[in-house]
Amino acid sequence: MMIVVISSMKGGVGKTETALNLAIAAKKTGRSVILLDLDIPYGGVAQALGQTKEISVTDWIKTNRSISTKALKSLVAVNEENGLHYIPAIASTSDLDRLDGQVVQRIINSLNTLYDIIIIDSGVDLSEPTKAALQISDKIIIVTTANHVSAQNNYRYKEDLVSLGIDRDKLLLFINMIPEQKTAGQIVKNIVTTFGETGSSTQTVAEVHYDEKVAQIREAHGFAYNNCPSFRSGIDQVLQKLGLANPIFSQEAKPSKTNAASPGVVGWLKGLIPWSR
Numbered sequence: 361m362m363i364v365v366i367s368s369m370k371g372g373v374g375k376t377e378t379a380l381n382l383a384i385a386a387k388k389t390g391r392s393v394i395l396l397d398l399d400i401p402y403g404g405v406a407q408a409l410g411q412t413k414e415i416s417v418t419d420w421i422k423t424n425r426s427i428s429t430k431a432l433k434s435l436v437a438v439n440e441e442n443g444l445h446y447i448p449a450i451a452s453t454s455d456l457d458r459l460d461g462q463v464v465q466r467i468i469n470s471l472n473t474l475y476d477i478i479i480i481d482s483g484v485d486l487s488e489p490t491k492a493a494l495q496i497s498d499k500i501i502i503v504t505t506a507n508h509v510s511a512q513n514n515y516r517y518k519e520d521l522v523s524l525g526i527d528r529d530k531l532l533l534f535i536n537m538i539p540e541q542k543t544a545g546q547i548v549k550n551i552v553t554t555f556g557e558t559g560s561s562t563q564t565v566a567e568v569h570y571d572e573k574v575a576q577i578r579e580a581h582g583f584a585y586n587n588c589p590s591f592r593s594g595i596d597q598v599l600q601k602l603g604l605a606n607p608i609f610s611q612e613a614k615p616s617k618t619n620a621a622s623p624g625v626v627g628w629l630k631g632l633i634p635w636s637r
């Protein structure tokens with residue numbers, strides 16, 4: 361199981377785009393994936409998918425520990441076109457005061473029993489719900505654009521996360537929307553170097569160029585991963601870094617008991633499965 365938070369201290373940098381495409385890419389590897397929109401209150405996942413919010417985090421706030429697995433599964437939205445499982449952000453601000461850190465922890469723990477991978481699109485804040493998601497996560501992908509304001513805010517953000525007790529090894533940097541201009545190369549270099557300084561080292565996991573097709577595809581509720589090579593390669597680098605790049609066997613395709621009886625086959629298959637639940 362793996363919990364990945366997509367985060368930033370600057371809005372509009374491509375958090376939702378990254379979260380959506382990472383989710384669809386991870387799903388293609390055969391793993392079960394849920395995309396949780398914790399960009400509270402309004403979020404952007406359901407809108408990006410062009411779907412209405414019939415189910416939302418609000419429904420999960422109301423659940424308790426004794427709820428059955430079947431009931432939990434009924435509180436997940438499924439994208440009709442590609443089968444992506446997701447939970448839109450909160451439906452009404454009147455539910456806001458009920459969403460604290462403990463509730464977020466409970467929601468994530470429940471999802472952990474149902475899915476291999478939880479991808480969380482988080483808010484531009486350090487509220488208790490956001491902090492709870494950051495604390496419980498295995499990896500945090502900080503998304504920045506290649507400009508000074510975004511880079512500086514996110515640099516201060518990652519330093520603050522470390523002071524809050526977040527393990528610095530969990531942090532990865534995703535540089536998005538890099539302009540084609542020559543000067544951008546030097547800015548990106550500076551960002552990579554500054555974030556990678558020893559003592560507070562954060563590795564840059566992907567450098568993605570601005571491509572107007574990304575926004576066009578989003579408008580059409582599609583996935584840049586399927587149509588934009590530069591965005592796809594950025595997401596592939598993230599998958600690689602998370603150890604999720606290689607496909608796993610789906611439940612149905614897993615070796616049968618007859619195969620499992622042969623130690624030779626089992627050993628060979630194990631070698632092919634880099635990660636399993």
Ligand SMILES: Nc1ncnc2c1ncn2[C@@H]1O[C@H](COP(=O)(O)OP(=O)(O)OP(=O)(O)O)[C@@H](O)[C@H]1O
Nearest residue numbers: 371372373374375376377537569570571574575578
């Ligand atoms: N590499 C890119 N090239 C061009 N457009 C991009 C790229 N990445 C994201 N976008 C577009 O930029 C816009 C903002 O992206 P997105 O909504 O993912 O940002 P966000 O960080 O989630 O914003 P918010 O803070 O509002 O939640 C979207 O239209 C998206 O399609």
Ligand SMILES: [Mg+2]
Nearest residue numbers: 375376399404
């Ligand atoms: Mg967003």
